[in-house]
Amino acid sequence: MEMKVAKKKLGLKERYRVMTRDLGWEPSYHTKEALYPYVGYEGIKIHDWEKWEDPFRLTMDAYWKYQAEKERKFYAIVDAHAQNNGHLNLTDARYLSALKIFLQAISPGEYAAHKGFARAGREFPGVGTQVACQMQAIDEIRHAQTQIHALSNYNKYYDGFHAFSDQRDRIWYTSVPRSFFDDAMSAGPFEFMVAIGFSFEYVLTNLLFVPFMSGAAYNGDMATVTFGFSAQSDEARHMTLGLECIKFLLEQDPANVPIVQAWFDKWFWRGFRVLGLVSTMMDYMLPKRVMSWREAWNMYGIENGTALFNDLARYGIRPPKGWDDAEKAIDHMSHQFMLGLYQWSFGTSFHSWIPSDDEMAWLSKKYPTTFDKYYRPRWDHIKKLAAAGTPYKNYGLPKLCQTCQLPTVFTEPEDPTLICHREVEYKGERYHFCSDGCQHIFENEPEKYIQAWLPMPQIHQDPIRGDLGAWMDWVNLKDGQDNGDYVGSNDQRNFDAWRGLATSNE
Amino acid sequence: MAVAALKEYVGVSRDRVENYHGKQLVYVAWDYHMLFAAPFMFCVEPQMKLGDLVRGPLSALMQPDPDAASIDWSKVEWLKLGKPWTPDFERSIEENGIGHKEQLRFRTPGLNTLRDAA
């Protein structure tokens, strides 16, 4: 009989100690303050960095092993997808609009998160924190790369994928995630951790990757499912670390509590505005839908958010300031935003469309108190305009919010038929906002937000000076190809023709 | 409140009126007319007659709404800084006291077809 050999391996806790704490050292010819100059100015007080621990106790050796395994799984599926014309397994090429938005707006955010964590890993003094931030920096660049790589397969066949980085920098609907990350990266390291760990990882990524990727599976897009779930497996670790970091801040000093609360208030609202984009992807762009934006919000926003806030109540943390306004907006935001995307589709590097009768029936079932009352009449009117041969385009460029940078499409919390107007004068200049939440964020740090590069007002400055054609060239958008209605687009024609070839012997 | 920073932190607005080569921005919104997803932004000369803006580019953008043809501009209720306000169409933007990035709103009581449709 074979003898069971006693394990010589270190236990998990022991290994974690050796591979993190034991890698640190005390500086001898520089002061700690000189080594870590950015760790004090936000007002956060840390007394004992040793108290910070990664609950997964993940060490670099194990990290490489499991990440390599994730990559192998990812490329096995992406290769199969490319070899088997996976793009023709989609339910419908309209679905590609969601992927285009993802590539232009979200994947660059992964890269921004990578840069932010590389910086945070240098700026935090604790070794456990440094190691965790370095792993996260590598995770995030992996996410950016795998997403771009997976979606490059679609770029071979469809419009709108070719210039995602220009569009990240220059087009208008991407400015909401872009400004989110710019805001976080230009904050101090602790605020950055709360912004990303709490708002982006905990609130946003669940809503973005989980129901949306499950939706991708439902719509036959295995390449996206794979990068989505592969990324989200890292995000699960990140949100746990983010939560751990927040607990650590709250436990280190009672003076940290109001600072963290103010960041919760700010970053919850900033994250919520990024979700405006996600809500339209879920309610309008998946030809087959797994769940509505409202249902996803109930599960990952309300249930999961409330669990977190109840848990943190023992430190004196309350739900974020905009929580109630968010709830009032849930049944409206995807419709308000999608109507905007449709009427400004001449300026989007993806297609939109008027929802079909079936889709409208689904929307009124999922939004029984709002869709028929407020949004169906508008879509019906838009349908009439299209039938009359005068399809609706709104060439009026929109007013943007100085904070979230979205067009101010959202309504008064108490009146869904009236646009929310908010305005502040600061140093003799007017600034406009989409909501109380965005106004409060501005008022807390006006010097930061007055610098916002707002894509719409910029169109009227140098070098574009109001020339829409010049603007299209500049954002790398081909008029008549990348933009406009899905009906009659190259994407529609090509998908239908290729799918016909794939399913017949003609 | 100030931005937390290691040294003095001063921001510069990117949308100052000097950047518009003699023009300025004006925002106009038609209350309760949500077919238009957001207020319209115009970049105009301050010397432009307000009536020319209203009857020209603003009216053109409003056409897709079923109420557009029935508007009587003399009965429209205007708001400036959220308060009732009486414009003078024959005078310029500047003479009407409309500053850079000013938000004008107007209402057409009794004429809210799409809002009242459901």
Place this chain on the structure above:
Amino acid sequence: MSTVFIALQTNEDTRPIIEAIAHDNPQAVVHRQPAMVKIDAPNRLVIRRESIEERLGREYDLQELQINLITLSGHVDEDEDAFTLTWNS
């Protein structure tokens, strides 16, 4: 009471893991969604190495969970033998 949850990809690797979780956590509810399985439990969920090993028929390192993990909710505590999710409420 708050819900803790863990979501795993639907595949051959996770089948025995999901079985083990359901067995060890009688209050847990298993939801099957396209390409994923989400397991909810009131306040606490434990994943035991031994239960997974029994079903897999080989040694299992709980850190292997990382590969097929999609998301989770709750405070995590992990050692060689168990991976635990809890909310304090």
